[in-house]
Amino acid sequence: MSESTAAASAAAEAGLPGLTAGDIEGRSLGDRIYRGVTTVFAAAVPILLVLITFEVMVAAWPAFRQFGLRFITSSAWDPVRGDFGAAPMIYGTLVSSALALLIATPFALGVAIFLAEFAPRWLRQPVAFLVDLLAAVPSVVYGLWGVFVLVPFLRGTVSPFIRDTLGLGNFPLFTGPDYGYNMLSASVILAIMILPYTSAVAREVLLAVPRSQREAALALGATKWEMIRDAVVPYARSGIIGGIILGLGRALGETMAVTMLIGNRHEISSSLFAPGYTMASVIANQFTEATGDLHIAALMAVGAVLMFTTLLVNIIARWLVWRVARPARV
Amino acid sequence: MRRTAAFLILVVAAACSSAGSKSSDTAAGSSGSVDLTGAGATFPYPIYRKWFSVYDSVSGIKINYQSIGSGGGIRQLQEQTVDFGASDAPMSEEEIAKAKGGPVLHFPTVLGADVITYNLESVTQPLRLTGELIAEIFLGKVTKWNDRRIAALNSGVTLPNADILVVHRSDGSGTTFIFTDYLATVSPAWAAGPGRGKEVQWPVGLGGKGNEGVAGQVKQTPGAIGYVELAYAHQNKLPVAHVRNAASAFIEPTTESITAAAAGALAALGPSSDYRVSIVNAGGAASYPISSFTWLLVYQNQPDATKGRKLVDFMKWMYGDGQNYAAELDYAPLPGELRQRLTERLAQIGSNTAAK
Numbered sequence: 001m002s003e004s005t006a007a008a009s010a011a012a013e014a015g016l017p018g019l020t021a022g023d024i025e026g027r028s029l030g031d032r033i034y035r036g037v038t039t040v041f042a043a044a045v046p047i048l049l050v051l052i053t054f055e056v057m058v059a060a061w062p063a064f065r066q067f068g069l070r071f072i073t074s075s076a077w078d079p080v081r082g083d084f085g086a087a088p089m090i091y092g093t094l095v096s097s098a099l100a101l102l103i104a105t106p107f108a109l110g111v112a113i114f115l116a117e118f119a120p121r122w123l124r125q126p127v128a129f130l131v132d133l134l135a136a137v138p139s140v141v142y143g144l145w146g147v148f149v150l151v152p153f154l155r156g157t158v159s160p161f162i163r164d165t166l167g168l169g170n171f172p173l174f175t176g177p178d179y180g181y182n183m184l185s186a187s188v189i190l191a192i193m194i195l196p197y198t199s200a201v202a203r204e205v206l207l208a209v210p211r212s213q214r215e216a217a218l219a220l221g222a223t224k225w226e227m228i229r230d231a232v233v234p235y236a237r238s239g240i241i242g243g244i245i246l247g248l249g250r251a252l253g254e255t256m257a258v259t260m261l262i263g264n265r266h267e268i269s270s271s272l273f274a275p276g277y278t279m280a281s282v283i284a285n286q287f288t289e290a291t292g293d294l295h296i297a298a299l300m301a302v303g304a305v306l307m308f309t310t311l312l313v314n315i316i317a318r319w320l321v322w323r324v325a326r327p328a329r330v
Numbered sequence: 331m332r333r334t335a336a337f338l339i340l341v342v343a344a345a346c347s348s349a350g351s352k353s354s355d356t357a358a359g360s361s362g363s364v365d366l367t368g369a370g371a372t373f374p375y376p377i378y379r380k381w382f383s384v385y386d387s388v389s390g391i392k393i394n395y396q397s398i399g400s401g402g403g404i405r406q407l408q409e410q411t412v413d414f415g416a417s418d419a420p421m422s423e424e425e426i427a428k429a430k431g432g433p434v435l436h437f438p439t440v441l442g443a444d445v446i447t448y449n450l451e452s453v454t455q456p457l458r459l460t461g462e463l464i465a466e467i468f469l470g471k472v473t474k475w476n477d478r479r480i481a482a483l484n485s486g487v488t489l490p491n492a493d494i495l496v497v498h499r500s501d502g503s504g505t506t507f508i509f510t511d512y513l514a515t516v517s518p519a520w521a522a523g524p525g526r527g528k529e530v531q532w533p534v535g536l537g538g539k540g541n542e543g544v545a546g547q548v549k550q551t552p553g554a555i556g557y558v559e560l561a562y563a564h565q566n567k568l569p570v571a572h573v574r575n576a577a578s579a580f581i582e583p584t585t586e587s588i589t590a591a592a593a594g595a596l597a598a599l600g601p602s603s604d605y606r607v608s609i610v611n612a613g614g615a616a617s618y619p620i621s622s623f624t625w626l627l628v629y630q631n632q633p634d635a636t637k638g639r640k641l642v643d644f645m646k647w648m649y650g651d652g653q654n655y656a657a658e659l660d661y662a663p664l665p666g667e668l669r670q671r672l673t674e675r676l677a678q679i680g681s682n683t684a685a686k
């Protein structure tokens with residue numbers, strides 16, 4: 001609450017004669033200017049979004065008109081003959097992001113819970129700082145690290161372990177030759193990249209859980225594990241999910257590191273060892289050299305589909321938060 | 331958040347730098363040394379940068395070139411936001427028709443080439459390949475290194491019983507255009523399949539971003555094969571294959587063998603050629619077959635006579651002294667006869683307005 005509002009409501013409550021909160025705000029020129037400026041800022045963002053959407057749709061229109069629904073179901077991507085379909089990219093974006101979320105969430109929650117509940121004070125700050133630092137590493141550096149460290153490790157150690165030691169070589173998720181540049185590598189790098197976002201939000205939310213909540217659980221005879229599971233995490237649930245969604249948003253749009261690791265192949269394959277493609281990658285790869293009108297329109301259309309996918313995923317996630325958050329209200 | 335912030339910083343930085351260059355433009359304009367601006371291909375950027383800096387010191391004319399990619403260069407030329415464009419692939423009729431300033435002339439500047447690089451530990455001497463075989467490999471029809479068709483060309487070489495992993499560019503590029511142009515020229519199956527373009531539908535393989543992406547994936551994966559431009563392969567000491575040319579000789583890619591390809595192709599070019607020609611699989615005993623020109627794109631009718639004259643002056647220098655700087659940067663200079671012809675062709679560049 002701002003000071004002036006506080007003062008105004010205090011004055012109003014005090015029942016000063018002829019002076020209401022509205023009066024005070026109305027009289028101050030500074031307040032009105034302030035209000036106007038913030039309104040303009042607030043309006044600028046939605047207007048910008050609408051304009052961007054409009055521009056992208058206009059540029060993408062030739063592709064949508066030419067291919068119709070086939071654009072999102074076809075796997076063809078042939079700039080020479082002008083036949084475009086985005087299905088492998090849509091699939092790649094969704095699968096790599098989902099897999100990244102699956103890998104990152106347990107780690108992120110583990111880090112957050114440890115830091116909020118177990119870590120001694122002297123350890124909490126440095127570890128939190130280091131985890132947050134992960135978010136400051138440029139994505140091209142992640143990509144390089146992926147090329148030189150992660151890919152050889154996954155190809156040389158993890159892949160043989162899954163196939164030979166665990167004997168899962170014939171399982172559809174793990175078939176085909178593994179060259180290291182594939183859906184799995186891209187997902188793992190994405191997981192590392194989104195971990196700090198989810199973990200930072202979850203940590204702050206957990207730290208914000210009132211002490212009384214913990215004390216009540218302990219007083220009822222709960223162990224530390226039961227206290228965290230039954231009293232702390234449910235209280236922080238909607239915030240934690242918010243953190244996961246933030247990570248998901250990052251994963252859907254990440255371009256550079258994924259492009260360097262995913263193998264860039266227009267193909268849908270059930271195997272995580274097979275190369276794939278994402279929507280952000282194809283735009284980054286091809287936009288600079290695209291000359292044909294239809295090619296550019298198709299890339300714009302991919303951009304539009306990516307925007308739409310992100311929007312849809314966010315709506316679903318919001319709905320999820322809303323569903324989950326309700327019963328948790330105290 | 332962080333990305334947004336970074337983006338904002340970039341925008342601000344770009345705004346500052348463009349504001350800076352604008353003010354220097356006006357300053358230069360008033361003192362008589364009009365800047366020329368160009369944009370386009372990234373592949374010849376090192377040699378262009380060298381040329382523009384040397385030319386500035388010999389003539390005082392400043393040329394600003396942005397290596398934004400051939401596609402971007404063509405678009406900017408069409409919109410007339412630059413004085414000249416640069417491209418690794420010739421413009422199509424359709425693209426020329428869309429140029430707002432009328433007919434566009436293509437002037438070859440230097441030559442480049444694609445080399446085939448591979449990762450085979452047991453192979454110590456350079457691998458020998460033919461165009462047909464490279465096409466078969468990139469079509470996914472030859473899948474093993476010890477295929478008898480590869481063995482037949484490489485007697486005495488121990489080829490492993492390993493899968494071939496094809497690596498191609500994932501980003502649209504002139505390098506890919508040269509490569510697919512070559513394959514489409516020598517292989518009917520390739521011409522009918524993926525075809526030629528800066529980006530094609532690859533039947534097999536992985537995509538790497540940029541020369542470094544392809545080279546990185548090849549270096550790291552035993553059994554991999556890919557194509558990169560000569561300068562990149564040379565500077566990074568990658569193993570390169572010798573490719574059989576139209577005269578049935580296996581040729582190592584060097585600046586000399588690439589220049590020889592242009593000389594070989596020249597014989598087939600009439601004096602009225604517009605030079606929008608491919609020189610892949612060129613004739614001549616010493617020609618390396620996967621070679622190509624890279625072009626400057628110039629309007630025949632220059633809207634500004636002063637700028638037009640300065641551009642022509644620069645190009646004259648480029649076809650003279652300029653060519654000497656090519657080889658040290660791993661570009662192949664144009665053969666002498668071609669320089670002569672192109673210098674004469676500069677006379678075609680005229681102006682709408684009378685020269686001052």
